[in-house]
Amino acid sequence: MSLVTAVDLSKTYVTGQVEVKALKGLNFEIEPASFVSFVGPSGSGKTTLLNLMGCLDKATEGELVVAGEHVNALDRRQSASFRGSFLGFIFQSFNLLPVLTAYENVEYPLVMIKNESKSKRKDMVLKVLNSVGILDLKDKFPDQLSGGQRQRVAVARALVTQPKLVLADEPTANLDHATARNVIRLMRDMRDEFGTTFIFSTHDPRVMHEAEVIHTLEDGRLTHTEQGSDRRGNHD
Numbered sequence: 140m141s142l143v144t145a146v147d148l149s150k151t152y153v154t155g156q157v158e159v160k161a162l163k164g165l166n167f168e169i170e171p172a173s174f175v176s177f178v179g180p181s182g183s184g185k186t187t188l189l190n191l192m193g194c195l196d197k198a199t200e201g202e203l204v205v206a207g208e209h210v211n212a213l214d215r216r217q218s219a220s221f222r223g224s225f226l227g228f229i230f231q232s233f234n235l236l237p238v239l240t241a242y243e244n245v246e247y248p249l250v251m252i253k254n255e256s257k258s259k260r261k262d263m264v265l266k267v268l269n270s271v272g273i274l275d276l277k278d279k280f281p282d283q284l285s286g287g288q289r290q291r292v293a294v295a296r297a298l299v300t301q302p303k304l305v306l307a308d309e310p311t312a313n314l315d316h317a318t319a320r321n322v323i324r325l326m327r328d329m330r331d332e333f334g335t336t337f338i339f340s341t342h343d344p345r346v347m348h349e350a351e352v353i354h355t356l357e358d359g360r361l362t363h364t365e366q367g368s369d370r371r372g373n374h375d
């Protein structure tokens with residue numbers, strides 16, 4: 140069964156008298172444990188689509204099913220609870236809390252949404268910091284870390300609740316090419332290790348090919364779907 144199914148999915152923003160058709164009838168499916176990118180020029184609808192899949196906004200028309208939930212039908216409280224239990228987010232701007240250490244940033248979602256004991260939380264945080272290769276940086280504050288290291292903290296924070304799906308909107312936009320590719324590969328390794336589905340957006344052609352499936356958006360339409368260079372079983 141697909142993890143995400145979109146049927147004739149549309150989103151129109153209305154501001155005053157102005158309507159913007161940001162998504163125009165998208166149809167696609169995303170398999171569990173896959174590694175998928177949405178690419179396209181600025182304004183093509185990438186963020187809009189990720190916000191819909193992340194239950195941060197509602198579609199205007201069509202059907203969107205995420206992990207068996209018809210997310211358009213959820214009210215605010217149900218959306219919040221669904222986000223907390225099924226989803227992780229990685230943002231372009233990292234969104235780390237500057238007054239918290241790397242360890243505390245990663246621990247934060249566990250404190251917020253789960254009732255884990257302090258020692259259980261510690262086990263979970265240390266394991267995921269180790270997986271993303273920054274255990275030795277756990278006591279550093281964000282402004283003491285490089286862009287790539289901060290993004291590793293953001294990946295760890297998205298994974299610590301063991302979500303089924305991680306959504307990453309332009310996760311490499313502020314990074315140089317080598318660091319960007321490393322972060323994408325790290326996410327793919329995390330998919331391999333935890334079976335988490337990753338969906339990321341980018342307009343960087345150099346990182347989009349790290350995905351197994353690449354969906355291209357143009358002016359709110361899905362115009363092209365291709366297999367990336369690193370299909371599962373095809374990389375070491």
Ligand SMILES: Nc1ncnc2c1ncn2[C@@H]1O[C@H](COP(=O)(O)OP(=O)(O)OP(=O)(O)O)[C@@H](O)[C@H]1O
Binds near residue numbers: 181
């Ligand atoms: N909150 C909003 N209200 C009105 N229009 C919006 C809103 N958010 C996005 N739009 C419009 O919807 C369209 C799609 O925007 P979106 O942010 O999804 O594109 P994007 O592919 O993420 O672009 P970028 O690469 O610049 O991040 C654009 O025309 C944009 O101006």
Ligand SMILES: [Mg+2]
Binds near residue numbers: 185186187308
């Ligand atoms: Mg965007």
